[in-house]
Amino acid sequence: MDIRSIVTPTIQDRDALEEFAEALTDRAPEIERDIAKLRKHPTDREITGNLFRAVHNIKGDAALCKFPLGVAIAHPIESMMARFREGEIVFSDLLAELVLLAIDRLELAANALLANNSLEPLELATLIQGLEEVARESARQIDTSCADLIEAVTGFPPVIPEISGSAPKAAPHAGQQPATTDLQFFRTLALQFESRSPLFKGRTMRILRLALETNKTSPNPVDPVQLEAAVYLHDVGMMLLPEAVWLKIGKMSPEDKVALRNHPGFAAGLLQRMPGWTAAAEMVAQHHEMPDGGGYPKGLKTDQICPGAKILSIVDAFEAVMLKHIHRGKNRSVLRAIAEINACDNQFAPEWIAPFNAVIRKTIETDGR
Numbered sequence: 001m002d003i004r005s006i007v008t009p010t011i012q013d014r015d016a017l018e019e020f021a022e023a024l025t026d027r028a029p030e031i032e033r034d035i036a037k038l039r040k041h042p043t044d045r046e047i048t049g050n051l052f053r054a055v056h057n058i059k060g061d062a063a064l065c066k067f068p069l070g071v072a073i074a075h076p077i078e079s080m081m082a083r084f085r086e087g088e089i090v091f092s093d094l095l096a097e098l099v100l101l102a103i104d105r106l107e108l109a110a111n112a113l114l115a116n117n118s119l120e121p122l123e124l125a126t127l128i129q130g131l132e133e134v135a136r137e138s139a140r141q142i143d144t145s146c147a148d149l150i151e152a153v154t155g156f157p158p159v160i161p162e163i164s165g166s167a168p169k170a171a172p173h174a175g176q177q178p179a180t181t182d183l184q185f186f187r188t189l190a191l192q193f194e195s196r197s198p199l200f201k202g203r204t205m206r207i208l209r210l211a212l213e214t215n216k217t218s219p220n221p222v223d224p225v226q227l228e229a230a231v232y233l234h235d236v237g238m239m240l241l242p243e244a245v246w247l248k249i250g251k252m253s254p255e256d257k258v259a260l261r262n263h264p265g266f267a268a269g270l271l272q273r274m275p276g277w278t279a280a281a282e283m284v285a286q287h288h289e290m291p292d293g294g295g296y297p298k299g300l301k302t303d304q305i306c307p308g309a310k311i312l313s314i315v316d317a318f319e320a321v322m323l324k325h326i327h328r329g330k331n332r333s334v335l336r337a338i339a340e341i342n343a344c345d346n347q348f349a350p351e352w353i354a355p356f357n358a359v360i361r362k363t364i365e366t367d368g369r
Helices: 003-007 014-040 045-064 068-085 093-114 124-136 142-154 177-194 203-216 224-233 236-240 254-260 263-272 278-286 307-324 330-343 350-367
Strands: none
Touching: 003 068, 003 124, 014 045, 014 093, 045 068, 045 093, 068 093, 068 124, 093 124, 093 142, 093 330, 124 142, 142 330, 177 203, 177 224, 177 236, 203 224, 203 307, 203 350, 224 263, 224 278, 224 307, 236 263, 263 278, 278 307, 307 330, 307 350, 330 350
């Protein structure tokens, strides 16, 4: 089958594709656990067999659901696992990372297709062709090929350093003491919110750093002081909601989602009542709006959303996806977050996506030195 038809599929049976996506979501954590075990016990035949069967079942599910993309991704992985089982190749850390990346991209592709989103940012053609080549690669060259393919698909090296949670250089406050005092208060509130969960540690400064750096890339940047205030307060309204809503693990109920939609208004209302923070209030109020009008609370569209809110939307979502997938490991959580941001072309302002990607790349390279 032509590779172009595989990576730009049409939904032949929506119910079947939904079943495949749900089954894959259930299988992915099992595959992750088996791969983690296999890294520690590479000679364990039972774990090897479990992993081989899991990938084989994904391929079978994809065939039954008439989803050739799933077959195209799973088949070369199955071939790699067969070679490992027969002792032809070693199950190295780089091969493990490539398998995890491939399963992750398949999961993202199925969900994007169901949401009518573009699959182009996922680099599926590069992934499939590369997997086929790696599956045939010599034992001596396979690690190099795995590393090259990971970087070709994601734009990032296989090993990613931590994104720093330390405070960035402060935005210039133009010597305005009231603004400085207010920002100190806002930061205190943000750190209080951050203390509600150990998983949140460092999130405020990571978001602030990415927001300020992304803003600098624009020829017409927003006021960095207003943006800094918006970063500090954009989620503080969560503390006025029941913790069972915003610290919930798993899917939210319709009632939870309704309650969650109130949080931007709480923080924006606080800023509106303080002199000098009108722009920050607008950023906070709009940071969950989407260019296609599918956001909340007002369903604003492209030009109705202020630039600061567009920046905040991207960096906040990036941090949220990293948190959601942090159990998968640092490398995968960062790569998953980058992939999701780039795949959601209707959720974020496209004019800020490329600058954000450049900032992430520069941040990782800088922090890695």
